[in-house]
Amino acid sequence: MSNPRIFPIADDALTIEFGQAIDLGCYEQVRRLEQALLARPFAGFLESIPAYASLSVFYDPEVVARAYPRFPTAQAAVVNYVEGLSHAPWTESVEAHREIEIPVCYDLRCASDLPLVAQRCGLSVAEVIAYHSTPTYRVFMLGFLPGFAYLGLVDERIAVPRHPTPRAQVPAGSVGIAGRQTGVYPTVSPGGWQLIGRTPVPMFDPQANPPARLQPGDEVRFVPITYEAWLDATTQTQ
Structure with missing residues (x-):
């Protein structure tokens, strides 16, 4: 996966952006990250919402903070987790398209x-x-x-x-x-x-x-x- 841009959109949500265009390549990166996240969710993960070139992730800040106390904030913990997933080798097959x-x-x-x-x-x-x-x-x-x-x-x-x-x-x-x-x-x-x-x-x-x-x-x-x-x-x- 390419290096995405990660930014907060609320106290309990952030967006991982792979580009700013309607592009199948970007969307496949979104899809891979979402499936990796669903396969290995972090503590406090609630849901993810894909878009053309980005994935928004929602979480419970209190659960995240308790589960990952070494981070200064819940947001920092989620960013670290998502960055790790986005840079990890992709070993799982992408879910087949209907x-x-x-x-x-x-x-x-x-x-x-x-x-x-x-x-x-x-x-x-x-x-x-x-x-x-x-x-x-x-x-x-x-x-x-x-x-x-x-x-x-x-x-x-x-x-x-x-x-x-x-x-x-x-x-x-x-x-x-x-x-x-x-x-x-x-x-x-x-x-x-x-x-x-x-x-x-x-x-x-x-x-x-x-x-x-x-x-x-x-x-x-x-x-x-x-x-x-x-x-x-x-x-x-x-």
């Missing part, structure tokens, strides 16, 4: 921004669909809404920015693009991403375990379906 297919209807009735994306990129609608549905995406992290997964990397040829002004309401299941990110809105919500499709698959179920369909590290492919197939599947899931 491979998940998500059906997406790219029909214009489900893709309000698709013509604008095509025009902006100098492509046909069919080309935008092909460039979006061909890659296998990695789930980098969850955020914004329960079950909202940030996926990348979107093909540079269709990497369009967010809308300057977000919509007040985006339908659940909408598939959007924001730069080199793509994702699915799990519930009705405001949102500024460019909407190029819609899936009938529920992305969040509070009764399921885990409730979010996608998890960090998953590999995802979007599979085009017809409007009729989307309509039928949507009816069945309601």
Whole structure:
């Protein structure tokens, strides 16, 4: 692993940063460190939250201080522990990625921004669909809404920015693009991403375990379906 930057974000949390870009190499370092930490947690460890190029670690300061009294503060003890893990030889295999297919209807009735994306990129609608549905995406992290997964990397040829002004309401299941990110809105919500499709698959179920369909590290492919197939599947899931 490269030398990360470690800094506090609260009295009971710190972040280990491997870079400042959406990059698969950085994310693999995040993933390795998280798995090493989960395999060998320190006393007082509570949870870890991965992002594109960083891992945030939360802990109980009182438990840490009691377990590692030679350090002046609990934070110093956690920093020392994390630094040791980040520099230790990696001997464990990285947990296998789940491979998940998500059906997406790219029909214009489900893709309000698709013509604008095509025009902006100098492509046909069919080309935008092909460039979006061909890659296998990695789930980098969850955020914004329960079950909202940030996926990348979107093909540079269709990497369009967010809308300057977000919509007040985006339908659940909408598939959007924001730069080199793509994702699915799990519930009705405001949102500024460019909407190029819609899936009938529920992305969040509070009764399921885990409730979010996608998890960090998953590999995802979007599979085009017809409007009729989307309509039928949507009816069945309601």
